[in-house]
Amino acid sequence: MSVLDDVNKYRHELVTDNYTVTWRELLGQYKDGDLVINPDYQRLFRWDLDQQTQYIESILLSIPSPPLFLAKNDDGRSEVIDGLQRISTVLKFFAADFPGFKDVGDDEVNELDQNDISRPIKLVAGRIVNSLEGFAAATLPDTLARTIRYARVPVILLEKESTKNARYEVFRRLNKFGSPLGDQEIRNCTARLLGHEFPDALRQLAESPVIVACLGLSDESIRRMGVEEMLLRLLALIYSEQKLKHQVREYLDDFMEFAAEGKFKLTEDIKARVIKSFELINQAVPDGRAFRLLSHGFSTNLFDVVATGVYQNIESLTPEFFAIRLKALVGGPELKPLIGAGSNTRKKLQGRIELGKAWFK
Template identity: 60%
Template sequence: MSVLDDVSRYRHEIATDSYTTTWREIIGQYKDGDLKIDPEYQRLFRWDVDQQTQYVESLLLNIPSPPLFLAANQDGGFEVIDGLQRLSTMIRFFAAEVFDGNAPAVAHLSDEPDNNITVPLTLAEGPIIGSLSGFTAQTLPEALIRTIRYARITIILLEKESSPTARYEVFKRLNKQGAILSDQEIRNCTARLFGVEFPTALREMGESVTIRSALQMSGEDERRMRVEEMILRLLAFNHSQTAPRHEVSEFLDEFMIFASEGKFRLTPEVRNRIEKTFEMIGTAFPDGKAFRFPRSGFSTNLFDIVATGVYANLDNLDVEEFKKRHAQLLKSSQVSEVTGAGSNTRKKMIGRIELGMTWFAR
């Protein structure tokens, strides 16, 4: 098959339309339940009050807004693909009328008070209009509220005929370009296009005290789903049915889809093995140093070697033996060969997997 055939084939998998609407209509769709924000995605509303204010100010000043990307569902409704920060800001600004004083039935709220969309936004000073400070949708002059309601925005619609893979790729590429979300946040949202069981189970495992204690990650890393990413790495390196063809991020993307399609499940046996892996590591190194080179912070590369090795050889290790082999590992020249510059390449990734599995099997 030629490249022309490939392009023609995949272009037909992505069906789009575009139109212009107003924020009044969009907010109405959300209130009526026709426009949905996945609970996993809504937790990623990150703009602070200054950023939210700046967007409202942009609408008042008629500054052009980037398009919203929506996807049409089989039930006739729509879901957000790109534009979460702007949409959430507008829902929050009009929260008093959207929710009528009641929190939504589905809890898709951020843990941060400033990002709880059910709490009406109180504007800060705008970069241009400083006098916006203290106003809400209830106190701002009605003429300005109308300007906001009827501000126009372009919608790029991914039609329901588009394949799940097409939706995944559109979401992933739009959000990676914006660099708002971490790779794992994007994976956990987009994988739900293929199935929710695995992404949900992965999030649940990410809340494990045993795992978090062993990793000893910063609060920011935990918030950006780095714990879940480490679990995913461990699973992908041990349970992928295909050899890595790409660099690390693409390999993890592929495994996330594979698992979300139901081709791999976090069974009780797998969950138990993961817990025991981190329990052993955390017992040996309660300060999180199992994944840190001397005088350095958390190392994903060292995690790949150590966690993969322990998981694969769990039945033949005890805490003392693990500690001894870990100390020997840090002194080995083999570590530097699979870490450092180019560590995300396919070659070094495979090297770390193989090193971990063989080193802790001795």
């Protein structure tokens, strides 16, 4: 097959429509339930009040912004796949138009409120229009409120005839380049375009108190799905059928895609084995200390050795033996050649897995 044939084949997997629409129409679609923001996307709305104000200011000043990307679902509704921050900002600004909105009154706006789209926003001073400070949709001059409602925004719609893989690639590529989202957050959302079962199971497993306690990650890391990422890393290192080609990040992307397509099942037996492994680690060395190198913070390199080693030897391990072997590992010469510069090369990554399996045997 020639490169021309190859390009034509895959180009036909993506069916799109381009048009412009007013914010008033988008607000109406959302109110009617025809515009959907998946809860897993909505939780990623993180613009602070300055950023939200600047976007409202941009609309008022007719400053162009990139198109919104929507995907038509089988039920005929349109789902947001890119443009979450902008759509959420406008929805929040006009939140009083929707049933169930929460009026915060004159109370001080905390972080939860400023990212809850059911709570109307009060603008702060804009970068250009400083006098926007304190205005809400209800108090803004009618002329300006109408300017926002009737401002036009470009939309690229992925029609339902597009294949799941094509939609997956659109979301993945839009959010991979210059995205403020964490890698695992992107994986979680993009994978759902291929299937919900594995992402849901991974999230449920990541909520296990013993796993959270054992990893000892910061609150910020947990919020950015750090627990899910470590579990995905463990599962990929044990079960992936792919060899590391480039970066570990891409390796994990591939496994998340592989699992979301149903090619790997997070079975009850595997989940039980994972929990049992972390229970043993936490019993012997609690609060994340099992994954820290001396005075340093969390080490993914040490995690590779410890987590995979315990997982593969869990039937014969005791907390006492594990604690002794971990201390010898951190203080010994075997680990040093497999960490540091170039630690994510295939040779060193494979070396860490083999060391863990032998070390905790």
